[in-house]
Each structure stands twice: as structure tokens, then as C-alpha cells.
Amino acid sequence: MTKRTILIITLLLLLFSSLFVVYFLFRKPKPGEASHPTASEETQKLWGLIQSQASQLKSESYPQPLRTYLDELQSKQRYEWYGNREKALSYIRSFYPDERGDVLFLLHINYSHYLEDWEALERDQSRTDWEKWQKREDLREHYFPVVKSLLFEDHPTVVLQSFLYFAEDFVLKNPQTYSQERRKAFQKKRKEMYKENPIEIQSWESAEFHRKLVKLIYARELSLMTEAQKQEFIEKQWEKEEQGLFWN
DSSP, rough: HHHHHHHHHHHHHHHHHHHHHHHHHOOOOOOTTTSSSSSSHHHHHHHHHHHHHHGGGTTTSSSSHHHHHHHHHHHHHHTSSTOHHHHHHHHHHHHHHHHHHHHHHHHHHHHHHHHHHHHHHHHHSSSOOHHHHHHHHHHHHOTTTTTTHHOOOOOOOHHHHHHHHHHHHHHHHTTOOOHHHHHHHHHHHHHHHHHHHHHHHHHHHHHHHHHHHHHHHTTTHHTTTHHHHHHHHHHHHHHHHHTTTTOO
16 A cells, blocks of 8 residues: 555545534534533533533633623624634634634534524414423523523523513413412412522512513403402502512
């Protein structure tokens, strides 16, 4: 075997190995697949690195804020590189030529998949807003098993909007319930959703937020009242809200 033949075989093996790695980095994971979004040894190794150095992702050694950086990459991916992920990889490595570049590229690929699925979910008219929100959380857990909380630190108002989605969904699916049962269900879910930072989230509750909840909680009772009774009843609820007694 000549040196030329050996060289050609070596180059082909290197090319095949590179294509194999790129395939698994680009491959979109299937729902329920393994514990991490991709199955190759390379990506498993990277997820292990991310998990062991999660605190580093918050440091200045990585672009901050990280989610903003991923959004910028996604914008370039769509409007500058027209879906060419090799250009994305080249761009990332021009700033982060070490293992940080590999980590950022993996996060970029998964973030792209996440946004694709989320955009498709938003267009799904068969789901309620609450069902979409639940599915969104599943997608975040699926694509970012070890950095979900780092990438998605939702503002308290997002939690409040999600809580309203739950309330609307509950009333829609349980139209036979009265206020006592609805309030009990809402309080239980509120405690669950506010548990990370209850005082701060509650501080963002507005009068308009409470008005929407009152209409949902008492919708069935209100439907049985005269207009005069409705007005009197609602005014009493507003008084409770103004006195800070809404949840008591």
C-alpha cells in the first residue's frame, strides 16, 4: 500500500468521523428519547461538562446574559446564515475556540430545536393556553435538562399570566364547579406556582389581575344573579381586594 493510498484513507476516516459528530449534534431529538437531547458520546460528554460546570455558565468566561446570546445566534442563524449551522459553529469558535465553543454550539442547536417546537405549539389551536404553557415547560426540560433554570428565569409577571391560564383552563374544564371549589383549586395552584419567590410574585398582583380572577371564581354564581345583585356582589369583592383580603 503506497503512502498516497494511506493518506487518502486517513483523510476519509477523519472526514467520516467529523460528519458523524456533526450529525449527532444537528440531529433533532425525538420526544421521550433518553435523558439528554442527543445520544452520541460527544454530546453526552458535553452535557456532563455543562452539569459539572453549570456555575461557570453564569460567569464572564461565557457570554452574558446567556439566553440573550442564544437569541442573537438564532437571529443570525435565520436571517444571515439562512440555516447554515456550519457558519454558526465557525462564528462561535472565532470567539470561543476552546471547549466553551463546543458547549455554546450544543446549547445553540438545542435552543433552535426548542424554538421550532415552541413556535409550532403556539400555532396549535387545539390546546388551551394553560396546556401550551405546560408543554412549553416540558420542552424546556427536554432540551435543557441541566440548565433549564439558568436559561429561563421568568419574570414574576410571567408566573402571574401562567396562573391566569391555569384558572381559565380549570373553569373551562370544570363548568359545574362553584366558587368555593374554584377558590380552593386556585389557592392550591397559586401556592405551588409562587413557591420559588412568593413575596415578590405576590407584590406584582394588580387590581386588574384580581378582577379577572373574581370573574373566573364567581362566574357561575354571577350567572344566577340579577344585574343589581351582580353589582353589589362585585363591589364587595373589590373592597376585599383593596383591604388586602383577596386570598383570605
